[in-house]
Amino acid sequence: MEIGSFLEMAFQRGLEYYTSISVAHNNSIARLNSGRAAIYHATRVLHCDTVYLPYYQCETVRIFLIKKGIKVLYYSIDIEFESQINPCTRNTAIVLVNYFGIMSYARMSQLAARYQNVIIDHSQAFFAQPIANCMNVYSVRKFIGTADGAYVIGNHANQYLEEYEQDYSSDTSLFLLQRIEYGCEGKAYQTRKANEDRINDSEIKKMSTLTHTILDGTDYDFIKKKRKENFDIASALFDSINKINPQIYYSEDCVPMVYPLVIEVEGLLERLIEHKIFQGHWWSYVLSEVAPDSFEYSLSSYLIPITIDQRYGEEEIKYIYNIINDMI
Numbered sequence: 001m002e003i004g005s006f007l008e009m010a011f012q013r014g015l016e017y018y019t020s021i022s023v024a025h026n027n028s029i030a031r032l033n034s035g036r037a038a039i040y041h042a043t044r045v046l047h048c049d050t051v052y053l054p055y056y057q058c059e060t061v062r063i064f065l066i067k068k069g070i071k072v073l074y075y076s077i078d079i080e081f082e083s084q085i086n087p088c089t090r091n092t093a094i095v096l097v098n099y100f101g102i103m104s105y106a107r108m109s110q111l112a113a114r115y116q117n118v119i120i121d122h123s124q125a126f127f128a129q130p131i132a133n134c135m136n137v138y139s140v141r142k143f144i145g146t147a148d149g150a151y152v153i154g155n156h157a158n159q160y161l162e163e164y165e166q167d168y169s170s171d172t173s174l175f176l177l178q179r180i181e182y183g184c185e186g187k188a189y190q191t192r193k194a195n196e197d198r199i200n201d202s203e204i205k206k207m208s209t210l211t212h213t214i215l216d217g218t219d220y221d222f223i224k225k226k227r228k229e230n231f232d233i234a235s236a237l238f239d240s241i242n243k244i245n246p247q248i249y250y251s252e253d254c255v256p257m258v259y260p261l262v263i264e265v266e267g268l269l270e271r272l273i274e275h276k277i278f279q280g281h282w283w284s285y286v287l288s289e290v291a292p293d294s295f296e297y298s299l300s301s302y303l304i305p306i307t308i309d310q311r312y313g314e315e316e317i318k319y320i321y322n323i324i325n326d327m328i
Helices: 035-046 059-067 105-112 174-182 187-201 209-215 220-241 268-274 284-288 295-302 314-327
Strands: 028-032 050-054 071-077 092-097 118-121 135-139 150-154 258-262 303-307
Touching: 028 035, 035 059, 035 092, 035 118, 035 135, 035 150, 050 059, 059 071, 071 295, 092 105, 105 118, 174 187, 220 258, 220 314, 258 295, 268 303, 268 314, 284 295, 295 303, 303 314
Parallel strands: 050 071, 050 092, 092 118, 118 135
Antiparallel strands: 028 150, 135 150, 258 303
16 A cells, blocks of 8 residues: 555546446456457357458458467458458458447347357447347547557356456557657657557456546546447548448447548548548558459458547548548
8 A cells, every 4th residue: 555645647546448347247357459469369268269250350450360379361351341251160250340339239239149269359449238148348549548558258158367468558658648748749759659559469468557547537428429420420520422331231330440541432431531631541561462353452452431529520531531531
């Protein structure tokens, strides 16, 4: 116990979204350091040595799994985000992605029912309800300002936790403060990169106390409300020019990470960056692994993840729209 000395940053307590109480019904919870580590942990709990991943997913997941000795296979999706794969064998898991946070509980449940040993990657859907009889993985920092953090929710998800070291994130969390004063370029970008390098080099670990403390003091109702409002604003502006239909599986239980805009305009990303709108094509490595006429190729080439998070509102989203509309 320490008493006295200087004051630390203060946070509210007792607000954490996922707790042992909130994930009842035969589920348990594991708090870990990253989404990729959480997916690996889920394979351990399921006792699987092979995993099917979609081609269109962050490369860090496959790198981490392969490093841990998991055999990785791949499957495709179509324009309606249907998984193009037959049921898997007994020792094989499949990762199903809740893309952009716009896949409803009913939709993800329908997909999961086709397979055994299912890992639902909710990294883009922090508030999505856990799917029964699946391992549900949530990444924290796509929705909340933390340096790291992930949850695994499912039957016996708390296995093996005693084997993992405690993570510490305060040494590389300075970028969270610098972002407020300096913006996301310059100093903040460099210190954020150092944090990314730390995560990339890290083994699977238990969630840091700093991240857990931030999560325990976050206003989740505000985040949900703003993201849903902003998604509706973006939908009203962009749906008519979008090559995909973001509403196809969307429902009131969805809290999106981004608005996924697919529009075949060359130079659009560079134009946005010129206006300090820092969007980006996700996962360009996919272009060298799939056919040019595939849906994944189109997503990797042309998808712009329009920012709709809780920092912004109608003014900022319309600003983005006006720049894009000028280009087309």
